[in-house]
Amino acid sequence: MLLGNNSNTYFVASGFGKQSDWYQNILKTPTVSIQVGRQRMDVMTHPMTPEESGEAMISYARRYPKAAKVICRQVGYRVDGSEADYRTVEREAIPFVSLYPLEN
Secondary structure (H helix, E strand, C coil), X not given: CEEECCCCCEEEECCCCCXXXXXXHHHHCCEEEEEECCEEEEEEEEECCHHHHHHXXXXXXXXXXXXXXXXXXXCCCCCCCCHHHHHHHHHHXXXXXXXXECCC
């Protein structure tokens, strides 16, 4: 899941948790290259706190309620759509990472 906002900051969820290879890689090497559409950019990554991750998931769920429930179900959680449920899933299973473009 990739979310963008007006400040060119992107948020990515690690659907398979903190043990995902890519998540472990960014912990070791936080500067990476990404492609969004046709645009390539170098970014600095920052693992978000469980609280920040919960807020990012709630924001996503507000925009895409059906998709948010499917994502949670895929990692073994059934959610009722409440903010409390999404915060629990993020705290326990799906960390988010923020991506900030580096100045060229």
